[in-house]
Amino acid sequence: MAVTERKSPQGGGTVTTAVPARLDRLPWSRWHWMVVIGLGTVWILDGLEVTVVGNIAGRLSEQGSGLPISSAQVTGTAAALYVAGACAGALFFGRLTDRFGRKRLFMMTLAVYLGATALTAVSFSSWWFFLFRFLTGFGIGGEYAAINSAIDELIPSKYRGRVDIVINGSFWLGAIGGSLLSIVALNTDLFAANVGWRLTFALGVVLGLVILLVRRNVPESPRWLLIHGREQEAEQLVADIEGQVEAEKGRRLPAATQEMTIHQRESIGFATIARTVFSRYRRRAVLGFSLFIGQAFLYNAITFGFGAILTTFYDVPTSDTGYYFAFIAAGNFLGPLLLGKLFDTVGRRVMISSTYLLSGVLLFGTAWLFDRGALDAVTLTVSWCVVLFFASAGASSAYLTVSEVFPMETRAMAIAFFYAIGTAAGGISGPLVFADLTESGAVGDTVLAFQIGAGLMCAAGLVAAFLAVRAERRSLEEVARPLSAAG
Template sequence: MSSPAAKVKEVMSLVPARMDRLPWSRFHWLIVVGLGFSWILDGLEVQIVAANGFAKTLDMGAVEVGMAGTFYLLGQVCGALVFGRLTDKLGRKKLFLISLAVYLIGSAIAGLSFAPWFFYIWRFVAGAGIGGEYAAINSAIDEIIPSKYRGRVDIAINGTYWGGAALGAVASVFFLNTDIFAQDIGWRLSFFVGPVLGLLLIYMRRHIPESPRWQMTHGREEEAERNVSEIEDRIRKEGEEIPPVDESKAITVKEYGRVPFMVIAKVLFKQYPRRTFVGVTMMVTQSFLYNAIFFTYALVLENFYDTPPASAGTYFIVFAVGNLTGALVLGHFFDTWGRRRMLFGTYVMAGLILLVSAFLFNAGVLNATTQTIFWCASFFFASAGASAAYLTVSEIFPLELRSQVISYVFSIGQAVGAIAPTLYGSFIGDGTDRTPLFWGYVLGSAVMIFGGVICGIFGVSAAGKSLEDIADPLSLVSEEQEKAGKGKSKKAESPSATDG
């Protein structure tokens, strides 16, 4: 047990400055692949369930299929809340290994389901693992990637969800083909694709270090400095030149320990109320839209356009690739044009395109191909905006509660978004009446446009800035505190540190 003196020990640290000045290297690619693969698994899971190959075996209708998506999303909410707090307490690395293991177990057992209730339980468990991944991994990525590249890298990594969705579509086309597999066997095998890939991912993650920034604020400054030195040596061995560190950027911190809920509430609702409002709005709007579309897209193609389940996956491959392209192409502009402009533009464009498609759908002039083209165009923008939602929430709050804030905002978004699959499943029905789904698409469009307007008005300009400049760590010791042992931080009195 640490002594009282150890708890208040103050250290001067260059860890943030050293990490932010690093050039791009193979080490950073390891972070991208090792951590970013989780979103591929999430996309894979969503797509395999959306293809609903299990529906006939488990005797599930449109509403029951939508409920499968809802249980998965509710699992994400619980997993994010539990693992998010543990991530801030125990470290990023431990939790992105534990949460991945939970996902592997849940997904594999779901493939053995014999009844809807059993399927729902293990979809919930798999979702809990992925929810924990969102909290732990977004924290680790933003704390390790240099500030110059943070925006595009975070968005690209979150955007790889669509790569997983494309992989899931390919798997669905293969495993749901009754000429290859029996109807009761193919969908079960598809649920083991993610766990097999996840086993390889666990091995890779063992070589990813703990976040030096997390170590810095948890009384492990020596470990943090040693960790950064090892990363620098690794990069130098790759032949990269590392510029000298600017020692004027040193900050003094002290171990903060566990963050009480009252402190979290104060930070969210008193110190940064606008940021909290923006974060919640972004998460709710993007979650509602893409959960509504992606957990039910196969039902739309099957019920309104008579598309066989196996063929529905074929349409989605192009759709998913287009969405992945959007995150990769547009991510660069979040670092150059700025967060607020790009968030406003991507959310509003996604909403407007969906609105146009809603009227064309209601008029009956679309077919399966043109419907997919409109979805693809809308989510070319929405995918970048949705990915940027996780980036924004991760970077605009203090380090010591970063993972927890991600989990809270993510959970609110998913809790609201969790109703979308069941709601839109009821709109679809048996495909005889287009009017309910038309109004559903109008609602989704309005939700996204609203989110874009809020981001444009209240968004935070964070491009290229150090995380510590965007939001003061709770463990930060100001010059006044160093000299007098009391007083407020200068940065805390400045407009950049609060919403006031």
């Protein structure tokens, strides 16, 4: 089906097209798996990065590590710089993604990550290590904006919720891998003290290069091409995808009858983006803010001091805390994996509100049992695992929500803004609030940390119950009409 083009009074072309509907009516195919592998696996790298750095902190501070740095500098200064880089990268690349396209930026952000991680592996001084931790975060933050917008615009509406939920939850696969990798790489019987930690970063580079090879085949978003005056490219791209799917399925695809008319434009000003997100879609902005802050503080209430809690209250050896972490990381991944489909069938409002509320209520229950002394190291970890089973699906739905409830022209910038809020809250405000509480050795302080995280999750769940958008199985254009749409 060809596009119909005419001159727009705004100066660009006016196009009537069925391209979005044609993308949404596609059945699941090998082409969609390529998109998921090429774009979605970056969350595994993020989980690997964060976990590895936490686990190698002790080794880096030892004599003979090849780096003059303390453990506190690794878990404090370097971690804060990684978070700051992620926030800055999300905002910087988010704006560029909306302006210059999804593909150009998701290639660029991966290149930044690869280069910064490789240079971290050859660190010879603390300032060098700090600089390239910041730049690694800068690339990862940009990935979140570019990747989430591209995935949502390429995945059919029938599958968009579950795919986005599982992809964001795959962070925890990387966390498991980082925990197990650190055990091997830090074994001085296998690798010298100044070599093993470098190999952990080198593995991240190798995985990133594999992703880069697959990502080269992922196309630009046809939706973005349409709005930016490249409708013939969008038309040809969708026709090629349809040809691949028809060849795989052995049948013709049904015709897409729903069309839309848009006024093309090269770019949209930042003031228009801000006005759209915070004025026209004020309720959705409140929703996004609530979801990101709730999940950020819950994760800090549990995970920031989990090692200190185990060692302080249950005398778990520091060398064994990684096994407990791998267990709760598995619960974090299983939640999105097993619950993801329900976000497309039961619906966004019910699932988002229920996962937030359930995880908050369960954490309140865990705090009560902890306060009574009814838990040991194993049962506390099991309790955390159950809480995070629901919380992880809820946290992933926060990314899904902000990537689909705002107009296409603002999508990447909206993702970047709310990601930066959540990351800053989790990486800066969270540790300031929870560090002393979870490490004080006082039961009441740790209970309070749990209760703060649980309370914010319950509050976000209640906000979602009233404000969540029924976006399941609906096209992105129906959920949030593009600013360029006619009428």
